[in-house]
Amino acid sequence: MTTAPSVPQAAPFYCETGNECTVFAAAYELNLPLLLKGPTGCGKTRFVAHMAARLGLPLYTVSCHDDLTAADLTGRFLLKGAETVWQDGPLTRAVREGGICYLDEVVEARKDVTVVLHPLTDDRRILPLERTGETLQAPDNFMLVVSYNPGYQSILKTLKPSTRQRFLTLDLDFPPADTEAQIVARESGLDADRALLLVRLANRLRALKGQDIDEGTSTRLVVYCASLIASGMAMETAIRCAMIEPLSDDADVRAGLLDVVQAVIG
Numbered sequence: 269m270t271t272a273p274s275v276p277q278a279a280p281f282y283c284e285t286g287n288e289c290t291v292f293a294a295a296y297e298l299n300l301p302l303l304l305k306g307p308t309g310c311g312k313t314r315f316v317a318h319m320a321a322r323l324g325l326p327l328y329t330v331s332c333h334d335d336l337t338a339a340d341l342t343g344r345f346l347l348k349g350a351e352t353v354w355q356d357g358p359l360t361r362a363v364r365e366g367g368i369c370y371l372d373e374v375v376e377a378r379k380d381v382t383v384v385l386h387p388l389t390d391d392r393r394i395l396p397l398e399r400t401g402e403t404l405q406a407p408d409n410f411m412l413v414v415s416y417n418p419g420y421q422s423i424l425k426t427l428k429p430s431t432r433q434r435f436l437t438l439d440l441d442f443p444p445a446d447t448e449a450q451i452v453a454r455e456s457g458l459d460a461d462r463a464l465l466l467v468r469l470a471n472r473l474r475a476l477k478g479q480d481i482d483e484g485t486s487t488r489l490v491v492y493c494a495s496l497i498a499s500g501m502a503m504e505t506a507i508r509c510a511m512i513e514p515l516s517d518d519a520d521v522r523a524g525l526l527d528v529v530q531a532v533i534g
Contacts, residue, residue, distance in 0.1 A: 282311065282318035283451050285443045292319045295436050296411050301389045303432065304415040306440035309486020312415045315440070316370045325409060326367035328358040332377040338384040341371075342397055354400055359384070363395045366409035374414040375427055382431050388412055389434035445471060448487060456494035462503075466490050466511075469532045473511065473525060480524055481515045489514060503533065 282289075292315075295302045304312045313329070320327035330341065341359035345352050362369035374381070387394045393406040414435065416427070442448060449464035456463070467490060474484030493510035497503050512525050 279318045279321035280314060281451075281454065282314055283443060283447055285447060288315065288438050288440065289319065289322075291436065291438055293323070296323055296325075299393060299406075299408060299411075301385075301412040301414075301435045303427075303435035303437045304413065304440055305418050305437065306415075307442065307486070308417050308483050309488040310440050310442050311487060312440055313370075313372060316368065316413055316415075320368045323368075325411070326362075326365070328362045328367060328369045330358055330369070330371050332371055332373045332375075332381070334376060334378070336377040336381060338378075338380040341381060341384060342395070343399075345399065360395065360397065360404065363388070363404045363406050363410055366407050368411045368413055371412075371414040373416050375416045382428070385412065385414075386431070386434065442471075442474070442487060448490070451487065452490050452494045455491045456498050458494040458498040462497065463494055465533065466494055466497075466507075469507070469529060470511065472528050472532055473515070476525075476528070480521045483515070485511050485515065504529075507533070 292302060294300075296319075304315070306312055316329075317327060330336070339357070341357045343355050343357040343360050346355050356364065359369050361367075371377070371381075371385075384395075387396060388406060389412065393410075395404040395406065396402075397404065418426075443451065445464065445467050448470075449460060449467045452458065452467060453460050453463040458466075470485040470487075470490050473481070477484040489510050493506045496506035496510060507529055508526070512522055512529065515525060516522055
């Protein structure tokens with residue numbers, strides 16, 4: 269799935285936890301591609317949107333999936349009336365016009381996608397379009413950013429070393445509990461004490477990743493839960509809907525997670 273380019277505006281809220289904003293800005297200034305890796309829901313997409321706005325760049329976001337092909341990124345010929353016309357894909361548009369092209373969960377895409385990216389991730393910074401006979405030179409205001417969740421991918425779905433070594437890499441994770449609680453409180457309107465309690469619960473649930481559940485509770489889900497509570501919903505109901513049910517369909521696993529809830533919340 270591809271979104272239309274977002275127009276640069278006020279930067280969406282993002283709480284920096286290290287030097288990631290400095291690294292991102294330096295990568296852009298030096299025309300270097302960037303790889304973000306980290307667990308689901310830790311803020312990778314928000315971080316990219318924040319930096320695109322700070323840098324005043326349009327953002328082309330592509331949510332990668334098994335059926336995503338190189339043509340979905342570069343473009344294809346389409347029938348319009350009696351004519352056959354070329355339509356640029358999001359990657360081609362970003363190269364032509366400038367901006368950030370962000371491929372979310374890039375390893376989910378088909379292998380031919382990474383082949384298309386290679387010429388853009390070395391000193392050539394070109395995008396060959398075989399169908400039109402063009403070779404586009406990326407402008408200085410073009411940046412390629414990709415992301416993936418290394419803890420979720422299988423052996424068959426990972427980036428080859430030859431591809432990984434074409435990117436600067438930032439390893440992102442959930443922020444410290446106090447910082448995450450501030451984020452949750454700001455995004456949801458919930459008071460700081462209850463936001464911190466939810467974050468502590470989320471961290472207990474995250475510790476179960478790889479045992480009873482495949483993925484821990486994302487910051488996104490914590491914000492959802494806090495928003496429900498701030499709107500007046502009972503905490504127990506909000507936690508079940510936002511922080512338990514999304515993690516597993518197995519009744520026994522959910523019962524075990526609820527035991528964790530009781531231990532933390534009381």
